[in-house]
Amino acid sequence: MILDRNTPPKGTVKDWLDARADTGGVAIVFPETGDALNWRTLRDEARAAAEGLAGQGVAPGESVAIVHPNGRAGVVALYAALYGGFRATMINLAAGPDAIAYALDHSGARYAFVHDSQRDVIARVAPTRLTILEPDMLAQRASLATFDAAQHALLMYTSGTTGQPKGVVHAHASLLAGGWTTAIAHDLSAKDRGFCVLPIYHINGLCVTLMGSLVSGGSLAMTAKFSASQFWEQADRAKVTWFSVVPTIISHLLHSDTNPNTDVSARLRFGRSASSALAVETQSAFEERFKVPIIETMGLTETAAQILSNPLPPGTRKIGSPGIAFGNKVRILTADLEDAPPLQEGEIAIRGPNVMVEYLHNPEATAKTFAGEWLRTGDLGHIDEDGYVFVTGRLKELIIKGGENIAPREIDEVLYSEPDIIEAAAFARPCKSYGERVEAAVSVKPGSQLSEAALIALCHQRLGAFKSPESIHFLKELPKGPSGKIQRLKLASLI
Missing domain, CATH: 3.30.300.30 (ANL, C-terminal domain)
Structure with missing residues (x-):
């Protein structure tokens, strides 16, 4: 399957993973261990685990919890759930015991892939129905059911203003579209290798890097966590061409004593910043010191990550703006949910193939989040005469x-x-x-x-x-x- 820059991806994650396995090549390298995972091996291990889940009686669309930090086992677990048509339920390891317990209960998951480091906390907070999957449990395999792009693929919990997490549901179509918006905005290709230092239990790590590489046919370098002292050396060893981080990481790199060597700076096409506003002074100072352009973007869990991005150089980057829409449409709404006049502040709303299906078991919250086909982001901003969005505040109190x-x-x-x-x-x-x-x-x-x-x-x-x-x-x-x-x-x- 080939990336079409004008049309969202068709099919399912299973279809795309099968296509990458047929093409071959490296999928992910792990600089901390020296391990590598090629597309065929990733597909084969994911398929075997998916058939093992089916052998346990897990039904298509049923939640399967994934309680893993970044790493080979976590990636295989995620792709296993997606390949089998199950709903990959990503558990935020930093959420705290109360939120983890809520997600496991609310999702209805009966089975979980659990990393050894997380077994104790899961044993304390998991509902009694939850079974931690052991390798021998997946040995008895069953045939996988067929499913289409509308099948639930991902369940990820995000905090709301009420304090109770909301379960964001993405179908295979919107999940793949999240990788596609990244790929077309950043001109990703099979020649690119991204650097994944953000956890894949967050939408940025999962959609921007994992789904972005799947859709574009590129590859990734993945670390268990970000390290300011090792970032540049790991990027050099893995030969990455781009990275996706948050402003905090950019600040840590800027204030560290470690510098990249010439090869790293020459190879890196760009760095990408998302999740919260990047301070103008920080962006300018980073680019001046490291000679790597930073592309500010904006995304939400509800939109499978990216909705806005600044263009790559030599296109116009407006520092202080997360950019223009790629792969979706953006508008500004008044308090009456009508179009705001040009340049007037209002609520930012999004429509596109990357928008979520619903909040799980919460039709009221789902209805409030949509104005017709438009997803209300809860962020305030305006659009300038060139189509660049400027975020001015938040309706929500997050x-x-x-x-x-x-x-x-x-x-x-x-x-x-x-x-x-x-x-x-x-x-x-x-x-x-x-x-x-x-x-x-x-x-x-x-x-x-x-x-x-x-x-x-x-x-x-x-x-x-x-x-x-x-x-x-x-x-x-x-x-x-x-x-x-x-x-x-x-x-x-x-x-």
Whole structure:
């Protein structure tokens, strides 16, 4: 199957993986171990595992949980679920025990591929019906059922403003389209090798790099995690031509003492930034130091990652804008969900083949997210006279830390579990390293002996360190609007 730059991919992930196996060549190299996985081996191992799932009685479209960091086993597990027509349910390892337990329960998964490092936490939080797959369980194989591009392919949980994660469902068609929008925006081909340092349990790592390489016929270098001290050496050893990261990583590389050698800079066509806004000063300084152009983009879990991108050089890149639409259409909506006048701020909305099917078991949230065929992003912005989108704010109150969405209310609820808390609200504070960091404000009962350290420890226990507030401020009363609702967005300026 060949990439058509004018038409979204047809067929299923199974069809594309079979086609890449027939063509041959390297699919993924792993710089940390020296291991490599070619397309045929990847297909054969994925097919065998998929037939093993069918042998366990897993039905087409049924959720199969994948609890893995980046690595060979995790990639095979993902492709096994996709190849068999099952719904790959990616579990965010950084989400914290409560969110992991919710995803496993809400998804209905009966079986899970679990990395050894995650067995203890899954044993603690998994519903009783969940079975961890062992190699011998997949030895009894059964024939795979046929399915089409409308079959559910991916389930990925993303935080919402209510604090309860929403399960984003993608079909094979929209999942492949996510890789396609990346491929056409960045002119990817079989000659390219991307660098995957972002976890594939996030939409960026999964769609931009994995699906982008599948659709374009290129290859990947994949590491278990990002390392600022090893990034350039790994990129050199793997001979990568592009990379996809988040602003936090760009900042870490910029402030590290490690420089790429001449070969790396010459080979790299571009770096790609997404997940949150990239500071203008950071982008300019990075390009000046490393001589690698950074392409700012924008995407959502609900759109299988990329919706907007700046063009590659020598095309016009507008620093401060995530660019123009590739493979989909963008519009700006007024509060009445009508087209905003030219250059006027409104809500950014997207229509295209990469848009999700639904939020699993949540028709109300699904309906609120769509205005007809248009997906409402919850982001505010405007489109300039050249078609470039500029994001000016967020309707939603998500905290975006290092590209990870964190729902403030999820933190509020943990704080409210402490009896002495009267009011609580988590909020974002600008941060040079992560874009935003988490803080919170509380008011407590008179005479309470609650300490900041105790509350932070509680959050660490319930949410994990990444989502927990770095600081908690004690106030007599939190600011409120006329209706009595706490004004979360005012807190950062008041404290």
